[in-house]
Amino acid sequence: xxxxxxxxxxxxxxxxxxxxxxxxxxxxxxxxxxxxxxxxxxxxxxxxxxxxxxxxxxxxxxxxxxxxxxxxxxxxxxxxxxxxxxxxxxxxxxxxxxxxxxxxxxxxxxxxxxxxxxxxxxxxxxxxxxxxxxxxxxxxxxxxxxx
Amino acid sequence: xxxxxxxxxxxxxxxxxxxxxxxxxxxxxxxxxxxxxxxxxxxxxxxxxxxxxxxxxxxxxxxxxxxxxxxxxxxxxxxxxxxxxxxxxxxxxxxxxxxxxxxxxxxxxxxxxxxxxxxxxxxxxxxxxxxxxxxxxxxxxxxxxxx
DNA sequence: CCTATTTCAGATGGACTGAGATAC
DNA sequence: CGTATCTCAGTCAATCTGAAATAG
Numbered sequence: 001x002x003x004x005x006x007x008x009x010x011x012x013x014x015x016x017x018x019x020x021x022x023x024x025x026x027x028x029x030x031x032x033x034x035x036x037x038x039x040x041x042x043x044x045x046x047x048x049x050x051x052x053x054x055x056x057x058x059x060x061x062x063x064x065x066x067x068x069x070x071x072x073x074x075x076x077x078x079x080x081x082x083x084x085x086x087x088x089x090x091x092x093x094x095x096x097x098x099x100x101x102x103x104x105x106x107x108x109x110x111x112x113x114x115x116x117x118x119x120x121x122x123x124x125x126x127x128x129x130x131x132x133x134x135x136x137x138x139x140x141x142x143x144x145x146x147x
Numbered sequence: 148x149x150x151x152x153x154x155x156x157x158x159x160x161x162x163x164x165x166x167x168x169x170x171x172x173x174x175x176x177x178x179x180x181x182x183x184x185x186x187x188x189x190x191x192x193x194x195x196x197x198x199x200x201x202x203x204x205x206x207x208x209x210x211x212x213x214x215x216x217x218x219x220x221x222x223x224x225x226x227x228x229x230x231x232x233x234x235x236x237x238x239x240x241x242x243x244x245x246x247x248x249x250x251x252x253x254x255x256x257x258x259x260x261x262x263x264x265x266x267x268x269x270x271x272x273x274x275x276x277x278x279x280x281x282x283x284x285x286x287x288x289x290x291x292x293x294x
Numbered sequence: 295c296c297t298a299t300t301t302c303a304g305a306t307g308g309a310c311t312g313a314g315a316t317a318c
Numbered sequence: 319c320g321t322a323t324c325t326c327a328g329t330c331a332a333t334c335t336g337a338a339a340t341a342g
Contacts, residue, residue: 011200
């Protein structure tokens, strides 16, 4: 009498907004599992990756580049600074700003996260060919660019 | 000196777990905007849609079919019942269970939500061809099926 | 005895708002 | 003056856990 798995009704099964949400949940779980032992979460990675690419940056800039809210950036930067992964110093040229800099340990930590997250991507995309993965990324990017 | 939009670093720009999350955010905003005036949210829709397809069901069954947690089903069923969109009666054949049934108003409400959500899908998928939309749905479904 | 269902109380991580202090 | 930055306090919807009460 009870259905064990997948009695999802038609209206939900092909609804893009819902499918994307379900896949995001799977992605989140894979990400959390991958980062479990590191003391970091995806926002930590986003900030470290941004600093590695663009060099020292203000918190406002980090927020813009990662789409993380300014107030959440504060909390993550606090945490990263407490762990010695970044340094935060006042900007002498604009005293409203902090300049956030990646430390050597931060760079090492980032590389560890890179490896672990690569595994999470593979987990998420299991069963897709390389071409399908590329197409998936293309479509997602396309949607984001049109916003 | 400041970058106005899209200074997202390489490591983040093509990371599937992150892209999916960003698109889910866009999808959520479109969904919330679409349902704004209805007093319902996506979970309300999921339960109503399930009841419309499979007929009267227990809360546990609804939770399984929609992947909504049992404890969250309680809250949504409460709300839908308060609004007269469903009826909840004890199951005489198994007194642990409630039988949840769609009311006539519930069915009407569902149809309203259908229309509004169709608009949200179009908003999300703006700029994708019909073939790309189909492929997007196929890839998302594929990922979910392999979990 | 074990398992299933409903329910509640609460924790969590993430997205977001509003406002204050400071500085451009 | 208005605007930008950093910070804090707090809201919100959603996911999820644990446990209690009841019943199969």
